Amino acid sequence: MTQDQLKALVGRAAVDFVPAGAIVGVGTGSTVNHFIDALAQHRDRIAGAVSSSDASSARLRAHGITVLEAGAVERLPVYVDGADEIDHRGCMIKGGGAALTREKIVADLAERFVCIADESKLVQVLGRYPLPVEVIPMAVAQVTRRFAALGGTATLREGVRTDNGQPLLDVRGLAITDPLAMETEVNQWPGVVTVGIFARHRASVCLLGTPQGVRRLDF
Numbered sequence: 716m717t718q719d720q721l722k723a724l725v726g727r728a729a730v731d732f733v734p735a736g737a738i739v740g741v742g743t744g745s746t747v748n749h750f751i752d753a754l755a756q757h758r759d760r761i762a763g764a765v766s767s768s769d770a771s772s773a774r775l776r777a778h779g780i781t782v783l784e785a786g787a788v789e790r791l792p793v794y795v796d797g798a799d800e801i802d803h804r805g806c807m808i809k810g811g812g813a814a815l816t817r818e819k820i821v822a823d824l825a826e827r828f829v830c831i832a833d834e835s836k837l838v839q840v841l842g843r844y845p846l847p848v849e850v851i852p853m854a855v856a857q858v859t860r861r862f863a864a865l866g867g868t869a870t871l872r873e874g875v876r877t878d879n880g881q882p883l884l885d886v887r888g889l890a891i892t893d894p895l896a897m898e899t900e901v902n903q904w905p906g907v908v909t910v911g912i913f914a915r916h917r918a919s920v921c922l923l924g925t926p927q928g929v930r931r932l933d934f
């Protein structure tokens with residue numbers, strides 16, 4: 716099976732985690748696009764969606780699914796999103812698609828985070844995938860120096876601005892053995908909008924696409 720077929724498998728499987736009548740949190744990326752396409756078949760049994768990016772909002776609307784503002788809801792039963800890496804505790808690196816800030820905001824509203832990913836995303840230690848960090852422009856140089864002090868090399872993602880209009884750094888060379896500690900540390904640095912470590916908002920469940928079918932991990 717191709718990687719995209721594995722993504723489609725888990726995108727379809729995640730629909731079973733959406734309760735009838737729910738407003739569902741929807742992430743961003745190629746795996747989530749499969750989820751949105753599968754969700755469209757069930758649009759009459761959901762109340763709508765809160766989306767983590769302009770791209771996902773456009774895809775949801777194109778399928779006739781109502782998109783609500785995050786500020787209009789207090790709780791979501793479930794948030795479905797992909798990951799760039801996930802470890803055996805459900806901690807993730809996210810933001811490869813530059814949507815990390817809104818993803819964390821929507822995840823924060825949700826009772827349950829269902830991560831959908833192909834099996835290549837499961838790792839022992841986070842950090843082989845470059846860590847995305849959304850930063851206010853004035854802080855880019857100082858945040859780059861702070862990562863260098865931790866052994867990481869931060870580079871600006873050329874030609875990319877987030878949906879919030881901010882630049883992104885990608886940090887290579889980090890072995891993130893304690894995701895919660897590093898997320899907490901980087902969150903304190905002035906000018907950091909969002910670090911793409913999801914440890915406080917780790918997955919509750921992960922559906923991994925494998926050639927043998929969907930493998931479910933509960934955390």
Ligand code: 5RP
Pocket residue numbers: 742743744745746747796797798799808809810811812813814815818
């Ligand atoms: C976007 C993300 C995505 O969930 C992550 O990049 C995985 O993407 P894909 O499903 O295309 O592999 O965090 O900001």
